[in-house]
């Protein structure tokens with residue numbers, strides 16, 4: 001595991017996050033962990049762990065973070081991460097919650113191997129679900145979550161209150177922003193130049209940035225702005241999570257199948273798909289049949305018009321972002337890597353117009369790209385439309401495509417772990 005030696009500098013809680021414990025709780029926890037007069041001396045003795053599950057719409061992932069407290073007066077440092085994932089996500093087990101929880105158990109077994117036994121009881125484990133569970137009925141989502149809670153309670157780890165739940169979409173954006181800006185060193189020291197973040201999941205998408213202009217704050221709807229404190233600064237972030245605008249939900253919307261009572265055998269067509277295609281697709285526990293326009297048009301132009309209906313006028317467009325550059329990950333990264341716009345391991349820097357160029361290339365030569373994924377044309381066209389017509393980015397807006405920084409995944413889970421540890425008094 002590579003050591004990134006990054007001090008945890010996230011010190012305070014969101015007023016809106018339900019993570020705050022009483023002061024007395026915090027002190028107790030801390031005393032238990034580092035009893036007075038028994039100051040840990042070697043690095044091993046002062047290592048601690050945090051386990052955060054991301055129950056995403058397309059997969060479940062475990063992030064096991066290792067931290068080292070070098071000395072009592074210094075802030076803990078992030079030492080590394082163990083990451084593993086399984087597909088499909090919990091929402092695919094909407095009708096078999098026990099089976100869904102088994103996938104979590106398999107991942108949790110990794111943590112049993114990774115965390116030394118004497119620290120199990122002091123290692124917190126938390127699972128936060130995102131858009132996949134948000135889209136399920138309350139009853140089905142709760143059934144899944146309570147099975148997961150049971151798995152946690154049967155494990156040897158520390159199970160805090162609220163250890164299993166559905167995360168608010170705005171927290172998803174803010175926590176990812178904290179992760180990226182922490183990993184890139186923007187949250188410490190002087191001359192902070194924070195970067196905005198774009199996350200494209202399967203079922204929802206988030207945009208988050210720190211507005212620089214008073215004008216942006218004035219023209220932004222109140223529920224797109226969240227304040228929180230870190231060190232002695234207050235950050236007022238612009239963030240929004242658009243449910244139903246993730247890449248896979250957008251496929252359904254483009255096909256006209258999103259939120260539809262799908263009749264058995266019903267076929268959905270699109271000009272974004274290879275003409276002769278006829279196939280089935282399972283998403284969120286529902287089976288969809290889809291195919292190309294056998295007789296009608298196919299290719300980039302008609303596809304863009306179809307996709308445009310999904311995004312046009314549906315998203316707030318802050319003027320300020322047109323000239324800024326953003327970090328983009330998740331499906332932005334995956335689709336850019338799939339089409340060699342960036343290196344799969346290294347990531348890279350792109351402009352919005354690169355996605356459009358690639359979308360044209362793929363959509364106008366659909367049969368050639370068919371083998372990789374029949375949805376490649378639709379996905380790239382959606383990304384292009386989302387960036388340009390949805391958020392209002394310019395053709396030359398720069399995107400930094402990133403999967404990992406210092407060998408740590410760029411995921412909201414790290415930001416969430418900071419808050420978890422904070423709430424347990426393991427950082428200060």
Ligand SMILES: O=c1[nH]cnc2c1ncn2[C@@H]1O[C@H](COP(=O)(O)OP(=O)(O)O)[C@@H](O)[C@H]1O
Nearest residue numbers: 056057058130131201202203204330331409411
């Ligand atoms: O920690 C991570 N590392 C790498 N990729 C991730 C991680 N978390 C999410 N992803 C990416 O997120 C995308 C899927 O989104 P997800 O399943 O989280 O949907 P949701 O956010 O709408 O619930 C995929 O591109 C997947 O590779």
Ligand SMILES: [Ca+2]
Nearest residue numbers: 056130201202
């Ligand atoms: Ca996600």
